[in-house]
Every structure is written in structure tokens, then in C-alpha cells.
Amino acid sequence: MNAVLFASDLPYWLQSIFRVLGGLVAVLLPAGTVVYLFLFKMLSFMQSRLGPMEAGPYGSMQLFAEVGKWLQKEDIVPANAQPEARIFKMAPLIVLASTFLLVVVVPFGPDALFTDFETGIFYALAVSSISVLGILIAGWASANKYSLLGGLRAAGQLVAYELPMVLAVIGVVIQAGTMNLQQIVVAQNTGSMFGWDGIGNPYVLTQFVAFIIFMISVQAELSQTPFDMPIAESELVSGYMTEYSGFRFLIFFIGEFATAGVFAMIASILFLGGWGVPFAWFGWTTIDSVDNWMNFAGPLILFAKMMALVFFIMWIRFSSPRLREDQLQRFAWKVLIPISLVNIMLTAVLKVAF
Amino acid sequence: MLASDVLVAQNVGFAIIAVIMVIGALRVVTTKNVVHAALWLVVVLAGAAAQYILLAAEFLAVTQVMVYIGAVMVLFLFGTMLTRAQIGAEKDLNNKNGIIGLPIAVLLLATMLIALNDGFKAEKLSADAPLVSTQQVSDQIFGIYLLPFWALSFVLLAAAIGAIVLARRD
Numbered sequence: 001m002n003a004v005l006f007a008s009d010l011p012y013w014l015q016s017i018f019r020v021l022g023g024l025v026a027v028l029l030p031a032g033t034v035v036y037l038f039l040f041k042m043l044s045f046m047q048s049r050l051g052p053m054e055a056g057p058y059g060s061m062q063l064f065a066e067v068g069k070w071l072q073k074e075d076i077v078p079a080n081a082q083p084e085a086r087i088f089k090m091a092p093l094i095v096l097a098s099t100f101l102l103v104v105v106v107p108f109g110p111d112a113l114f115t116d117f118e119t120g121i122f123y124a125l126a127v128s129s130i131s132v133l134g135i136l137i138a139g140w141a142s143a144n145k146y147s148l149l150g151g152l153r154a155a156g157q158l159v160a161y162e163l164p165m166v167l168a169v170i171g172v173v174i175q176a177g178t179m180n181l182q183q184i185v186v187a188q189n190t191g192s193m194f195g196w197d198g199i200g201n202p203y204v205l206t207q208f209v210a211f212i213i214f215m216i217s218v219q220a221e222l223s224q225t226p227f228d229m230p231i232a233e234s235e236l237v238s239g240y241m242t243e244y245s246g247f248r249f250l251i252f253f254i255g256e257f258a259t260a261g262v263f264a265m266i267a268s269i270l271f272l273g274g275w276g277v278p279f280a281w282f283g284w285t286t287i288d289s290v291d292n293w294m295n296f297a298g299p300l301i302l303f304a305k306m307m308a309l310v311f312f313i314m315w316i317r318f319s320s321p322r323l324r325e326d327q328l329q330r331f332a333w334k335v336l337i338p339i340s341l342v343n344i345m346l347t348a349v350l351k352v353a354f
Numbered sequence: 355m356l357a358s359d360v361l362v363a364q365n366v367g368f369a370i371i372a373v374i375m376v377i378g379a380l381r382v383v384t385t386k387n388v389v390h391a392a393l394w395l396v397v398v399l400a401g402a403a404a405q406y407i408l409l410a411a412e413f414l415a416v417t418q419v420m421v422y423i424g425a426v427m428v429l430f431l432f433g434t435m436l437t438r439a440q441i442g443a444e445k446d447l448n449n450k451n452g453i454i455g456l457p458i459a460v461l462l463l464a465t466m467l468i469a470l471n472d473g474f475k476a477e478k479l480s481a482d483a484p485l486v487s488t489q490q491v492s493d494q495i496f497g498i499y500l501l502p503f504w505a506l507s508f509v510l511l512a513a514a515i516g517a518i519v520l521a522r523r524d
Contacts, residue, residue, distance in 0.1 A: 080441065081441070083441050083443075084441050087389075087390075087393070117412065118412055118413075118487060118488055119412050119413050119416050119488055122413070122416050122417075122420070123412075123416045123419075125420065126416045126417075126419040126420035126423075126424055127419065129419075129420065129423070129424030129425070129428070130419070130423060130424065132424070132428050133396065133423065133427065133428065133431070136428065136431045136432065136435065137389070137393065137431070139435075140389060140431075140435050140441075141441070143441050148435060151435070152432065152435060152436060155428055155431070155432050156432070159425070159428060159429075159432075162424070179488060
């Protein structure tokens with residue numbers, strides 16, 4: 001490869017520091033941008049109001065004001081939850097840890113990556129399910145029936161929607177012939193459709209069904225409306241988050257939007273070509289011949305694709321009513337899973353045929 | 355033995371994870387709360403996944419996390435929370451049959467030690483053994499071991515159908 005961004009001749013400890021800082025940026029920057037642009041501004045415009053305008057130009061500093069507000073609030077453990085105070089305090093950290101583990105395999109450029117994991121997408125799906133543990137014990141340790149109900153609903157929903165998500169990804173894995181996210185990006189950008197390589201072969205075209213199923217499952221995994229049964233505020237106060245205050249609530253909040261960002265990154269890697277541009281544009285043939293400037297342009301391209309996908313997630317979130325619990329389960333088991341199974345079969349047959 | 359033969363970092367990592375796993379396993383059986391026991395079991399299972407990573411068995415490690423932590427433990431917790439998980443210590447968690455478990459545990463340990471010792475003797479995994487890629491694993495499963503794999507899937511299918519039959523009310 002070309003001159004490396006995180007040069008491998010740096011000492012190990014320095015590389016590690018770079019990786020940790022990079023991970024923080026890769027998780028917190030999308031989360032902050034998503035919250036300001038979509039939650040503060042887009043939602044306000046959709047409701048014919050201006051949203052935050054006072055803090056900074058167009059309210060752009062509002063986010064820091066909010067974070068400051070949450071950080072100075074008292075860290076309360078409810079009286080009934082005192083015997084489980086340690087678990088109660090640990091739960092939000094598990095949810096956030098799952099997000100950080102998730103970003104580890106996301107490639108941002110030909111050399112700009114944390115680790116080149118061979119089973120990348122499989123790993124991502126596996127660690128994303130760790131957040132269920134955090135949500136379950138948050139609901140349980142709150143010693144509150146609304147929280148417990150919210151936690152149980154979240155677990156049922158996340159387990160149900162993880163299946164169609166995995167099955168949708170299998171279509172992409174079959175077509176790319178690898179589970180390594182970096183190689184999936186390369187496979188899409190070096191691909192061609194009927195001999196024409198002008199836009200590569202983004203899998204959103206060939207795997208459109210899988211893309212739709214994946215995005216619906218992401219919506220459900222993040223418990224965004226119309227799948228927000230676990231925190232349904234008209235029934236369960238705020239579900240598993242009810243008893244949390246101060247920075248632990250903030251961590252749940254960051255976790256939600258950071259995971260939205262990371263999942264959108266993974267979706268754009270799987271279906272939209274990730275950090276790459278079609279290699280034919282610049283005469284590249286393999287990953288090794290990609291020019292070094294892609295290490296700087298790549299993250300921006302990925303970020304743009306991610307924002308486009310998060311826009312759709314938030315658009316649906318702000319404009320849909322909530323599903324009922326039984327409808328939600330029926331939709332996963334009786335609609336999404338059969339469709340994704342058929343998709344896998346079709347993909348496998350076509351892969352062998354061509 | 356030459357000093358270069360000893361993989362110091364790996365051995366230190368193995369020791370740390372092993373100690374954590376043993377402590378976790380002991381806490382699973384000694385803790386006074388069902389949910390705490392389940393969470394300690396998560397520690398043990400995550401430790402097993404970490405050991406697989408030390409052995410460079412990526413695919414197995416990820417499968418361990420996906421299946422055991424992501425699915426089995428979530429179902430455990432889901433089940434206990436839906437039925438009886440109270441906050442704080444519980445009294446009647448230990449039953450008197452615990453004594454019988456001790457000889458069985460010793461017997462199992464002895465069987466495993468003898469089997470492993472018999473199977474591998476003084477054989478050592480060389481430090482530069484070739485890495486087994488996911489592709490090789492899948493070629494094995496869907497090649498030589500296809501029939502056992504099918505048999506296993508049928509067992510799971512039977513279990514799933516059985517669960518549905520039991521859960522249906524009509």
C-alpha cells in the first residue's frame with residue numbers, strides 16, 4: 001500500500017492512542033451532527049418552528065449546552081434500586097461499549113481503518129447484540145415495573161429484528177464472497193454491470209430487497225419510531241430509561257444516536273460502496289493501487305453517505321405512528337424473515353448461475 | 355527451551371483471562387441472585403471468546419459472542435426477568451442436591467483431562483502455525499462434515515417445532 005496514514009512504523013502505544021482517539025471521533029462526531037441537524041433542526045422544520053436559535057449561530061452550540069446541563073445533574077439511584085446500585089450504574093456503559101466495539105471494524109479509507117478483521121460484518125452483528133444485555137439489566141435493576149416492561153420489550157424486539165438483519169446481510173456476503181468489510185467495499189467499487197464500470201456495482205441495486213430489510217431492521221434495532229415500543233412514552237413513561245438521570249441518561253442518549261450513525265455507516269459500506277468511488281474513474285484496479293488522498297477523502301465520502309441514510313431513518317422516525325407490540329413481532333417473523341430467506345436463495349442461485 | 359519460543363504476551367493474556375473466567379465461574383454458583391449468576395456467566399462466556407481470539411480463531415470467537423452472549427444469555431435473562439427475578443439476595447437458591455454435583459464435576463474434569471492428555475500428549479501448537487480462514491472453516495463444514503451438520507440442523511429443527519407445539523394454546 002501507499003504511504004500510510006497511521007504509519008505502521010509508529011510505536012505500538014502511539015498507534016493505540018491514535019486508534020482510541022479515532023474511535024472517539026468516529027462515534028461522537030456523527031452522533032453530535034445527527035442530533036443537531038436532525039433531532040434539533042429537521043424535526044423543528046417539519047413542525048413549522050425554528051428549533052434552538054439562541055446558543056451560537058442558528059443554535060449550533062445548543063448541543064454543548066445540553067451536554068453541560070446533563071453533566072451537572074445529580075446521578076440518582078432510586079431507593080428501591082439501591083441493592084443493585086452497581087448493576088444499575090453499569091447498564092448504560094454496556095450499551096455505549098457495544099457502539100464503540102461496533103465502530104472498530106468500519107473501514108474509512110484504503111488504509112484508514114482500525115483493524116482489518118476477516119469476519120468484519122459477522123463481528124459487527126455479534127457485538128451489536130451486546131447492547132441488549134445492557135438494556136435488559138437497565139430495565140431490571142431500576143426496580144420499577146415500567147422499566148422492566150420496557151427492558152423486556154426491547155429485548156424481544158431486538159432479538160426478533162436481529163434475524164432479518166443477519167439474513168439480509170447474508171445476501172451481500174454471498175455476492176461479495178467475503179465477510180471482510182474492506183473487501184466488500186472493494187468488490188463493489190471494482191465491480192461492473194454488464195461490462196460497464198461507470199458506477200461500479202453498488203449492492204443497493206442488485207440487493208435492493210436486502211437493503212430495504214436491513215434498513216427496516218436498523219430502525220427497529222435502534223428502537224426508533226415506528227418501532228419504539230420499548231420507550232413508548234404514552235404507556236411506559238420512558239421504558240428502561242425511566243429511572244436514569246444525569247450523565248447516565250446522556251450515555252443512553254449518545255448511545256442511541258451514535259449507534260444510528262454507526263449502523264448507517266455499516267449500511268453504506270454494505271450497499272452503497274462505503275468510502276470508495278468507482279475505481280475505474282481514476283484507473284485503479286485493486287486496493288493497493290488506490291491513491292493516498294483517498295485516506296482523507298474516504299472518511300468524508302463515507303460520512304456523506306451515512307448522513308443520507310440517517311436522514312431517511314430520522315424522516316421515518318418523525319413522521320410515523322407507533323406499531324402495536326404484536327404487530328411489531330408479527331411483521332418481523334412473518335414478513336421480513338421469509339422475504340429475506342427467499343432473497344438468500346435467489347442470490348445463491350444467481351451467484352452460481354453467473 | 356529458547357526464550358524466543360515462549361510467547362510472553364499470549365501467555366500473560368491467557369493467564370489474566372483464565373483467572374477472570376475461574377472467578378466468574380465460581381461466582382455463578384455462589385452468588386445469591388439469579389440475575390447476578392447470569393451476568394457472571396456472561397463474563398465466563400466472554401472470557402472463552404477472548405481465549406479463542408488469542409488462538410487466532412476469529413470466526414469461532416465471533417460465533418461465541420453472537421450465539422452465547424447475544425442470544426442464549428439474553429434469553430436466559432429474558433426468561434428469569436419475566437418470571438421471578440427479584441432485586442437483592444434470595445434465600446432458597448441452594449438445594450441439598452448440590453453435594454451430588456461435586457463428584458460429578460470431578461468425574462467430568464478427570465474425563466476431560468484424560469481425553470485431552472491422551473489425544474495430544476506432548477504435542478504443541480507451533481507459534482507460526484498457518485491461520486485458518488473463515489473460508490476454510492466453511493469448506494470443512496459444508497464439505498467433509500456436511501452430514502453431521504445436517505443431522506445437527508434437524509435436531510435444532512425438532513427442538514424449534516417442539517417449542518412451537520408446546521407454546522400453542524389451540
